[in-house]
Amino acid sequence: MSLLSPDALYVALAPEHVALLHVRGGLRPRVLARESVAVDAASTTGAAENWRATLEAMRHAIDGKPLRGARTHVVLANGFARYRLVPWRSGLRDREEKQALVRHGFARVHGERVERWALRWSEGGASEPAVACAIDQGLLAGIEAVAADAGLRLLSVQPYLVTAFNAWRKQLRENTAWLVLPERTRVCVALFENGVWRHVAVRALSGRLDEALPVLLDQEAFAAQLPGLAAPVYVHAPAAMVPGPRAEDEPVHALTVADAARFGAARHRAHALSLFGGDDA
Numbered sequence: 001m002s003l004l005s006p007d008a009l010y011v012a013l014a015p016e017h018v019a020l021l022h023v024r025g026g027l028r029p030r031v032l033a034r035e036s037v038a039v040d041a042a043s044t045t046g047a048a049e050n051w052r053a054t055l056e057a058m059r060h061a062i063d064g065k066p067l068r069g070a071r072t073h074v075v076l077a078n079g080f081a082r083y084r085l086v087p088w089r090s091g092l093r094d095r096e097e098k099q100a101l102v103r104h105g106f107a108r109v110h111g112e113r114v115e116r117w118a119l120r121w122s123e124g125g126a127s128e129p130a131v132a133c134a135i136d137q138g139l140l141a142g143i144e145a146v147a148a149d150a151g152l153r154l155l156s157v158q159p160y161l162v163t164a165f166n167a168w169r170k171q172l173r174e175n176t177a178w179l180v181l182p183e184r185t186r187v188c189v190a191l192f193e194n195g196v197w198r199h200v201a202v203r204a205l206s207g208r209l210d211e212a213l214p215v216l217l218d219q220e221a222f223a224a225q226l227p228g229l230a231a232p233v234y235v236h237a238p239a240a241m242v243p244g245p246r247a248e249d250e251p252v253h254a255l256t257v258a259d260a261a262r263f264g265a266a267r268h269r270a271h272a273l274s275l276f277g278g279d280d281a
Contacts, residue, residue, distance in 0.1 A: 005069035007032070009152060011058065012160075012275035013143075014077035015039060015050070016184050018057040019275040022067065037061040051080055051139040059146050068151035074143055074158075075272045076135065078181065078188040081159040082106065083200045085129040086121060102132045110134075120162075122197070131190075131197045133159050161188050161200070163272055164236055168255055171234060178217060178233045182209045182241060183276070189220050191231075199224035209235075210243030236273065 006025035011018065022033040039057045086105050092098050102121050106114045118140055121132035140157060147154040164181055165172065172179055173195040181188040182205060191199040201220055205212060213233075221229040235242050236255040245251045257270045 005071075007067070007070040008271070009062075009067055009070040009072045010271045010275060011072065011074045012077070012272065013051075013054050013058060013074060013080065014183060015054060015079050018054060018061050020061055021271055021275055022065070022070070023271060033065075035061060051136060051142070054080075055139070055142040055146060058143075059149070062146065062150045062152075070152055072147055072152040072154045073156045073272050074154070075163050075275065076139075076157065076159045077183055077186075077276075078160050078202045079183065079186050080135060080139060081161070081202075082110070082117075082134045083159075083161065083188075083202065084109070084132055085197055085200060086132045087129045102130075105132065106134050128196050129198075131161075131200055133162065135159065160276055161190065164255075164276075165190070167270065167273055168234065168236075171253075171255075176229075176231045178231055180209075180213065180233060180235045180237075181276070182235070182237050187212075187216070189216065191220065191224055191226075191229075193226070198226070209237065209241045213243050236276065 008023045008025060008029075010021040010023070017036050017038050019036045020034065021031065023029050024032050037057050037060060040053050084105055086102050088098070088101075092101065098121065099119060102119050103114055106117070106119070114134065116137055117134040118137045119132060119134050121130045123130065143157055144154060160181060160183075161179075164179065168179070171177070172192050175195070176193045177191075179188075179190040179192070181190075185205060186202055187205040187209065188202045189200070190197070199220060201223070203216060217233070218227075221227055230250050233250065233252045234255050235252060239254060242254045243252055257274050
């Protein structure tokens, strides 16, 4: 495969598994292969910190496959990211001052560990909170090394929450709504109030989503200082996992990759999202 390969590789990295989607480009892209590789269960304790076993699983999954030159997009499970909302202050002059504010916010909770993390944040209005994420720099460096060794053209690395928000931002930006992103052992919950980030959290998920979600949303609404909030819920998950509405004014919508494409999401984003459940791209 040449460096001008029309092929694309989409990779989902999670503490429990690695998923690959190999797509041949052109006017009518087609899926060449889809694969999921389990991560050593003994190595998945402390997901946000213990990413080395996942990198080894990624290397093993790619090894020997005809992928050299493939345009590669990596999406990280929310267990590999830490999120917080940062209220921008007036008078922040440049990126360095914003980074200092974001770093301070994470350091208040996580201490000196923040020095090992790469920090990213959204750019919103001066009066709107930004969503910031922290990812271990070693994990990012490891992804780059695996991609380089395999001859891949690494184009993007994003957390699942960021990829999902970018895909369905039109729906979310026009509503006060919940975004729910379940994974195998965790669920990310984000709240938007009149289109503005209001709350984000990643919680453990030990049972069925349809049973856990009502209590979870009540708890997160209380944490967001909006107790009793009634709002639509948007869930990206296989249909069997999507719960029914909690009340007439709290409908539950299943987000699909087809929705993302209809609302203008880039095809690479839709393919990446298909690795985290819902429907295929």
